Amino acid sequence: MHRMITALSTILVGSTLMTSPTWAETPPNMLVVGFSMSNILTLDPAAITGKETVQVLANIYDNLVGLDAVNRAQVNPQLAESWSVSPDNTAITFKLRSGATFASGNPVTSADVVWSLKRLLTLNLAQASFLKTHGFTAANAEQSFAAPDETTVVITLPKKVDPEIIVQTLGIVGPGSVLDSKTVMEHDKAGDLGSAWLTNNSAGSGPYTLGQWRSNERVILDRNESYWGEAPGMKRIMMRHLAESQSQRLMLEKGDIDIAYSMSAADLKALETSDAVKVQTNGGSGFYYLAVSMKDEKFQKPKVREALRYLIDYQGLNDTVLPYFGRLRDRPIQTGLFGALPNAGYKLDVEKAKALLAEAGYPDGFSTTLRAISDAPFMNAATAIQATLAQGGIKAEIITGSGDQIYGAMRERKYELLVGRGGGGQLPHPDSNLRAIVYNPDNADEAKLTNFQGWRTAFYDEKINSMVDAALVETDKAKQVRDYEAIQTYYADVVPAIQPFAEVVDSVGYRADIKGLALNPSWSTRLRTVTKER
Structure with a gap:
């Protein structure tokens, strides 16, 4: 056989x-x-x-917990059979199930969990941002993660935050993935903690x-x-x-x-x-969006960014390009999450866009580049947006390529316009969207906060950072909802560098x-x- x-x-x-x-x-x-x-x-x-x-x-790979496929608000046991939060909301204790082993045969222990989390922060690669956002760093990892015995993991929160969002974060593949520390370290090269080996090998359970x-x-x-x-x-x-x-x-x-x-x-x-054949369509994570780089002088002008807002055919894109991929959404929080406002109702309005461009000093428009991955639906969306930009006098040359080429340019902040997909949403919490698409705690080039789309676009607003931080730790649920509504209103007023035109849905065909x-x-x-x- x-x-x-x-x-x-x-x-x-x-x-x-x-x-x-x-x-x-x-x-x-x-x-x-x-x-x-x-x-x-x-x-x-x-x-x-x-x-x-x-x-x-x-x-x-397994995680301590898993996010439910049907009920987005539900967190399920995985390697942890139970967990509890301390009365003062400063620590989370996980109890591991007995008998779990890695594929190597090594037992899954609390030491492996702690090592995996410390490794994540030490390497400080893309997935570290999920925990760094909430105050975890390589410097405080020793105090933050402990294994008092082989089946107990204690996570001490380095700053005030809703413990539930930390539990949810540990259910995401990447920041929450638990690695076989013994197997990985057998392949350590020059202190890389097994990174080169893990490029095309696995060490999970x-x-x-x-x-x-x-x-x-x-x-x-x-x-x-x-x-x-x-x-x-x-x-x-x-x-x-x-x-x-x-x-x-x-x-x-x-x-x-x-x-x-x-x-x-x-x-x-x-x-x-x-x-x-059958087709299954479910709600997904994040948005399809048009992003600008505010490293570019043209896009630093709010009226130019506002003009772009009115050079997107939201309904047309969703009717012709995005069925099975997305549904119309022009706010930075996904529908169905608490605090999400109704759509703002932006529409294609070429005359309004032309007037805004003229006010910004571009009565005849300008030339630029528009990047998009060559896969569906990105190229079709980029082509449609190229056409509506042209109606407003903006001549956009499409540059296409692989994900590494297109998002690589965005991570290096070396682009002008980009049709992308992202903006969090993997966690069933509005903070997940806002941290990814709005938040930017340090706009310096050397900060290299590449997991934040806000940093990639060079959009920085100290007030909105403070609003996002405050909403996350608000314990009055009704006020927390109002806080998230206020963030969406303010974000629209400042004219962001990322304009969503749809929220992601996932569709799959199968026998x-x-x-x-x-x-x-x-x-x-x-x-x-x-x-x-x-």
């Missing part, structure tokens, strides 16, 4: 549209997933960026282990036979890089893949009438005989529960 799986894996990996297999089904004990891997740069949980990497690592990763080609996950929980339904998962939506659709229809994560709206719509698939709004969809009725 193993030889058959290996042979079929080889055939599947090597297939193309021109030479695709002739069988009608993938193997019954192997799940084949198609998606775009262009934004997967490393598999080190401390360094990852983007939802695609999370979709892989959610199946390899999740339902699957990393069998192979070839950049922009495939990821193979093998069932972790020593997994502490219920055994995964599939022996192997193959995640294939299929950048073209049409390729995913055709292969899904033929049965050459079981799940397609990255399809265009047109292809998803075409599948709605198929008896062999009708696939059961147990539940998309997770935090991107951490676990495929352990997936089975095939064949």
Whole structure:
């Protein structure tokens, strides 16, 4: 049986549209997933960026807790079977379940949890921002994280914050991923805490282990036979890089893949009438937005930024480009979260935009560049926005590329305009959106706060920083709601560097005989529960 799986894996990996297999089904004990891997740069949980990497690592690593796929406000036990908050809200104590082991066979201990958290802050890579936001640093990690015994983890909060948001943060793949400290440190090179090795290896306790990763080609996950929980339904998962939506659709229809994560709206719509394929759409995390760099003199002017606000066809984008990807949203807090205001109601208004540009000193418009990832729906959205910008006199040259190229320019603050996706939302709390899209505690270039979109855009407003900080620690719930409403109103008034035009929804196509698939709004969809009725 193993030889058959290996042979079929080889055939599947090597297939193309021109030479695709002739069988009608993938193997019954192997799940084949198609998606775009262009934004997967490393598999080190401390360094990852983007939802695609999370979709892989959610199946390899466990956290202390997990965020529920259906009820966004619910936090579920994972490696921790229980937790409690101290009466004064300054500490959280987790009790680990007994018997959990890493794929290596090493037991999961509180020391591994503490080491993983300290490593995150020491490396100070992308995912560290989630904890740094709340006062955790490499300098205070020794006082913040303790393992009084092998099954107890105590986290002492370095500053006043709602403890619930810390628990939720530890449910996110990346900052909350628990690593096998012994295995990782066997591969330490020159004090890198195993970073180079973890680029294409794994050290988790999740339902699957990393069998192979070839950049922009495939990821193979093998069932972790020593997994502490219920055994995964599939022996192997193959995640294939299929950048073209049409390729995913055709292969899904033929049965050459079981799940397609990255399809265009047109292809998803075409599948709605198929008896062999189903489409699932769930609320997601973050926004689609138009961002400006306030390092650019033009975009430092509020009237220019306001003009851009009226050169977006919000309804048109959501009707034609974003079905299955997003729904209209022009505020920086997702709908459904407490304190979220109704949409402001911005519309395409070319004449108003032209008047604002004239007031700003650009009566004839100007030329600029507009960056977007080449994947759907970014390029279609960028093309549509390019057209409406042109109506206002702004000539935008589209620059496209991989996630590393496009977001890399944004992280380096070397861009002008950018169509992107982000803005938090992985946590069921408005602070998650605002920290990602609004907050910027230090605007200096050398601060390199790359996980904050606010820093990437060079948007800095001391008042809004203070408002976000105060709202998070407000204990009166009614006042906290009013605080978040006030932040959204103020953010609109100052004309931000990021203008959302939709909030993310996630859509996936899958074969009708696939059961147990539940998309997770935090991107951490676990495929352990997936089975095939064949």
